[in-house]
Amino acid sequence: MRVSFMSHFRTQRYFRCCVYALGASAFFVGSRWALADTGIVGLINKPFSVSCASVPFVTKFPEINLKNWMCLPVSSVDQLQLSDECYRSKMEVLCMELQGRLCKEIEKIDRKAKFKVDKWERRAGGGGISCVLENGDVFEKAGVNISVISGNLSGQAVKEMRARHNEIDPNKECKFFACGISSVIHPLNPYVPTTHFNFRYFEVDLGNNRKCWWYGGGADLTPYYLFNEDAKHFHEQLKLACDQHDELFYPRFKKWCDNYFYLTHRGETRGIGGIFFDDLEDTSQEKVFSFVKSCAEAIIPAYLPIVEKRRHLKYTNKEREWQLVRRGRYVEFNLIYDRGTKFGLATPEARIESILMSLPRYAQWNYCYDSSQDPRNQSLIEVLKNPKEWV
């Protein structure tokens, strides 16, 4: 598999600019969790090593089964059933599966709140499905959004892409297709970390039956109180997904993640990282798709056992305050640095509510907040300032 390791800042920009400039609002991929039938509730209070060990790592997505999804897909079901030959459809099915599975698992854990399902259309082609749950007993705000868009690349977008994909002719419009899933989950309890992931596929028609394509994505964890075993578990699951395809992937994508989710003005990372990659391409598309699928399939077993393990811990107003202060940092990252958000917001006709779904329900800014009052705050800041190898 050939992975382009040019500056991730530039490659990020090329991808996102093009996608967002064309109206996609938020990007994201599908996964399924093996414990769906037995439920994750059974994991509560069991030793962590046991609960993790009991999560089979890779579970193939089933054939199309509409009842697993949150609503009808953006593309027609007939078209998606061609997925064995068509990577656009395979990616859309992956997104639909992960969205459906994750939303249902979240509702099962929360018990109180339900996802609001907003299906939207894009005038220039395609559309999306935004699923957002708010004010739950466990989840304060959880969004799992899909975009499936297509159309023509503008001259500017083509120009932005050319430095990477110089097979694209800057003098003519190119047809493009982009499909992705993106999710941010903010639990209520300060002991339960926030998580974010997104996976996306991009395809550009070069004319004369030629095309270029690439994948991008990643997942990261943002705890408010650091539990080393949770950080280790999250990274272990992602490493397993990577190692199946190339043992060089995890260390590279872990570092990329630490570099990307970095607040320069604070001198700290957004959270304890995970993996992040872009511009994945290869002579075999099946190889790359299969890697992205493994990552997507790792999301639920990487995150939900941590939710189950920490959701019942008692907390005070002081701990809630620290969480809101840290959520302020999350807002800072998303509005100041995140290229997807920035390009999304700058895009005419973008669906703002889907893009800003990533922001927490509440955030707080105190002048010169004294984080030294709790040594646990310092432990967290220490790993944010000096990213750690968790596995």
Place this chain on the structure above:
Amino acid sequence: MRVSFMSHFRTQRYFRCCVYALGASAFFVGSRWALADTGIVGLINKPFSVSCASVPFVTKFPEINLKNWMCLPVSSVDQLQLSDECYRSKMEVLCMELQGRLCKEIEKIDRKAKFKVDKWERRAGGGGISCVLENGDVFEKAGVNISVISGNLSGQAVKEMRARHNEIDPNKECKFFACGISSVIHPLNPYVPTTHFNFRYFEVDLGNNRKCWWYGGGADLTPYYLFNEDAKHFHEQLKLACDQHDELFYPRFKKWCDNYFYLTHRGETRGIGGIFFDDLEDTSQEKVFSFVKSCAEAIIPAYLPIVEKRRHLKYTNKEREWQLVRRGRYVEFNLIYDRGTKFGLATPEARIESILMSLPRYAQWNYCYDSSQDPRNQSLIEVLKNPKEWV
């Protein structure tokens, strides 16, 4: 007075980039309010027209009187006493006066909370005084910050400035001086608007006893519930300040303000505007300084009577929620669009806490918040989408 009306986006950028790249964190100017002695408490519940009429518009700042200030100034008092000949000193005195006056008036209104006074030094030259009050009975968060910095302009900063000030040689370092005051005041009661103002002076040494200089600044109001008479009063006070110097100023700077404080992705302004200007220069520095001083002197009579008038209105959780949702928009503006904040955050050694003092203590983001539930929300949004002539 010659005012450069090239694209304000560019001129903003030139100024701010240079100032912030050199480590100033927040910029701001001084003013004094005539009713200081009688107190503004007497204005409560009186008809607005009377209270406004009773505020003499311009009040000269007194000679230096250290007890009016929040602490000792950044420059030595001896140096500031040369202020009749030196515009650097005159500006610093203006800033100190307004900071002192405003902070004391705010404490008088609040009764409970006191300003925390943080004096800081900049390694490369100068420093600042950040005054922040939090968790008051009337004010949730109020910051009034001064910066007085000097040093050498980097090659990059010079390059950024040249398009305007082409008398500056890009091939050599220039000495610069920047002094400003910046303030954001977030009251607790949703019926009391947030206000922001900043005034700043910039000077570049061109060598051979030549220099160039300019002023910038502005003030704007962000209500959560719209009272036409408050908006009118605020604009009237600023217009009076402008009209004393040039009747073309208010309409120009009012429009500039509406254009600058605009959230493109929301299609609305941050608030109901005010005035905003940059790159003010003239053959007579006294003229420009005098205009900036008038604007600075208008701040307290423009804003505090509104605080007094609305602070006792009863409000519910629903109204508080709407305020926090709108404060989310304030955060969006400051982190996504405000050039001062952006350059400040990107500056090595910047004082982050002073820059982000402008963020509200609490903000909220709800997915697809239903603002139509209260017709008053719609009235506000209407004027944010279609800026109005208030006077």
